[in-house]
Amino acid sequence: MLNSTTYKFYVNGEWKESQTGQTIEIKSPYLHETIGKVQAITKEEVDNAISSAQEAQKQWADIPLQQRASYLYKWAEELVNMQYEIAEIIMKEVGKSFKDAKNEVIRTADFIRYTVEEALHMHGQSMKGDSFPGGSKSKIAIIERVPLGVVLAIPPFNYPVNLAAAKLAPALISGNAVIFKPATQGAISGIKMIEAFHKAGFPKGLINVVTGRGSVIGDYLVEHKGIDMISFTGGTNTGTHLAKKAGMIPLVLELGGKDPAIVREDADLENAVQQIVSGAFSYSGQRCTAIKRILVNENVADEMIGLLKAEIEKLTVGSPAEDNTIVPLIDDSSADFVQSLIDDAIEKGATVVTGNKREQNLIYPTLLDQVTEDMRIAWEEPFGPALPVIRVSSDEEAIHIANASEFGLQASIFTKDINKAFSIANKLETGSVQINGKTERGPDHFPFIGIKGSGMGAQGIHKSIESMTREKVTVLNLTD
Numbered sequence: 001m002l003n004s005t006t007y008k009f010y011v012n013g014e015w016k017e018s019q020t021g022q023t024i025e026i027k028s029p030y031l032h033e034t035i036g037k038v039q040a041i042t043k044e045e046v047d048n049a050i051s052s053a054q055e056a057q058k059q060w061a062d063i064p065l066q067q068r069a070s071y072l073y074k075w076a077e078e079l080v081n082m083q084y085e086i087a088e089i090i091m092k093e094v095g096k097s098f099k100d101a102k103n104e105v106i107r108t109a110d111f112i113r114y115t116v117e118e119a120l121h122m123h124g125q126s127m128k129g130d131s132f133p134g135g136s137k138s139k140i141a142i143i144e145r146v147p148l149g150v151v152l153a154i155p156p157f158n159y160p161v162n163l164a165a166a167k168l169a170p171a172l173i174s175g176n177a178v179i180f181k182p183a184t185q186g187a188i189s190g191i192k193m194i195e196a197f198h199k200a201g202f203p204k205g206l207i208n209v210v211t212g213r214g215s216v217i218g219d220y221l222v223e224h225k226g227i228d229m230i231s232f233t234g235g236t237n238t239g240t241h242l243a244k245k246a247g248m249i250p251l252v253l254e255l256g257g258k259d260p261a262i263v264r265e266d267a268d269l270e271n272a273v274q275q276i277v278s279g280a281f282s283y284s285g286q287r288c289t290a291i292k293r294i295l296v297n298e299n300v301a302d303e304m305i306g307l308l309k310a311e312i313e314k315l316t317v318g319s320p321a322e323d324n325t326i327v328p329l330i331d332d333s334s335a336d337f338v339q340s341l342i343d344d345a346i347e348k349g350a351t352v353v354t355g356n357k358r359e360q361n362l363i364y365p366t367l368l369d370q371v372t373e374d375m376r377i378a379w380e381e382p383f384g385p386a387l388p389v390i391r392v393s394s395d396e397e398a399i400h401i402a403n404a405s406e407f408g409l410q411a412s413i414f415t416k417d418i419n420k421a422f423s424i425a426n427k428l429e430t431g432s433v434q435i436n437g438k439t440e441r442g443p444d445h446f447p448f449i450g451i452k453g454s455g456m457g458a459q460g461i462h463k464s465i466e467s468m469t470r471e472k473v474t475v476l477n478l479t480d
């Protein structure tokens with residue numbers, strides 16, 4: 001049995017235990033033991049957290065931007081100081097390899113610093129009235145961006161630190177306060193990140209961490225009148241539910257994906273295979289942007305599958321503590337789901353090129369060939385290491401199958417013909433298209449957009465700052 005700490009929640013700059021005395025156990029996906037407990041807080045405790053945020057936000061929005069910037073820089077510094085401690089918690093809690101967990105912390109510090117610099121260089125606008133017919137020069141509009149108030153930030157388990165900060169940093173630098181509801185599996189990592197925040201000495205109440213059962217505080221938070229904006233990353237079903245509950249407040253949703261890799265006959269197959277294997281299998285495919293289907297031209301399919309098999313069989317499998325690429329999935333039910341997609345495809349005639357081996361929640365990297373449109377894995381998102389190959393006879397067929405998905409996050413096109421790449425990219429219904437590269441969110445200042453079932457609104461540093469502010473127009477009427 002590991003040393004199991006009970007973590008407190010964070011409100012108005014203080015660490016507290018819930019008045020219920022109830023906690024939620026967090027089990028490690030690979031140690032299969034409880035690694036800590038978090039507070040199961042009540043609705044009343046949520047009310048207090050939101051009141052603290054509202055109070056803190058008023059003064060925070062008033063202080064000079066340079067001062068807000070210096071606190072955020074300090075937070076980035078404290079994260080770097082705590083990188084090993086936080087990485088170890090991420091590894092134990094969500095089963096990410098230690099190397100990737102440490103990279104996540106460093107990426108987060110970089111993200112915070114870039115967010116500050118972006119905000120420091122964003123400016124308002126002014127307009128004169130006389131450019132409109134009949135308008136007067138004496139009317140001048142000053143257009144500035146102002147904070148929204150209290151932002152509810154809900155990140156997913158797979159980037160418990162980075163995707164939390166991707167919401168917290170833009171919110172704070174632009175003058176908002178935050179209610180941070182971590183994913184339950186990921187809550188300890190989120191709390192550790194807030195320990196770094198606490199060390200940075202921010203004014204009290206700017207970030208309040210609420211942990212608890214979704215069934216008790218989930219909808220309550222989303223429907224709360226004190227929340228002015230929601231930024232959520234997670235599954236499409238939860239995102240859709242949240243959008244229905246939230247009512248008329250600004251929302252940014254980053255949801256699931258079924259990113260295709262379209263491989264044309266003229267592709268550099270070696271490069272395509274390297275990119276696809278890394279894109280599909282890092283962190284066992286538990287990424288919204290993982291490549292989740294290959295649409296390959298039938299004339300190069302056999303050659304490509306041979307290369308893929310060799311590359312996939314080189315992937316290391318096992319404990320995240322040994323920096324393996326393929327690690328146990330977040331829980332047993334996630335592994336059951338991936339296995340059900342594999343089994344369904346095999347029953348309907350898909351062939352196993354490699355993989356289809358399972359030890360509890362560890363699924364070996366699996367490549368399925370001869371996948372057809374009647375199989376669930378052609379459409380559903382495994383969020384695990386199972387990759388289907390659909391053979392196509394033309395670009396048109398690839399585009400048709402790519403667009404028939406309910407999702408629209410990203411797509412990759414592999415080809416040496418740049419004109420064809422652009423013409424296919426123009427027809428794809430996704431937020432981004434990668435030419436000759438894997439699908440991925442970063443670099444983090446690029447706009448990151450999901451359409452259809454993959455979300456609404458945009459992230460990426462500049463876009464996130466915009467989404468957490470609104471334009472405010474003040475009109476000056478000169479009298480002479």
Ligand code: G3H
Pocket residue numbers: 158159286287288289439440441442
């Ligand atoms: O899981 C969703 C993340 O936004 C993916 O980010 O492409 O950097 O792994 P990533």
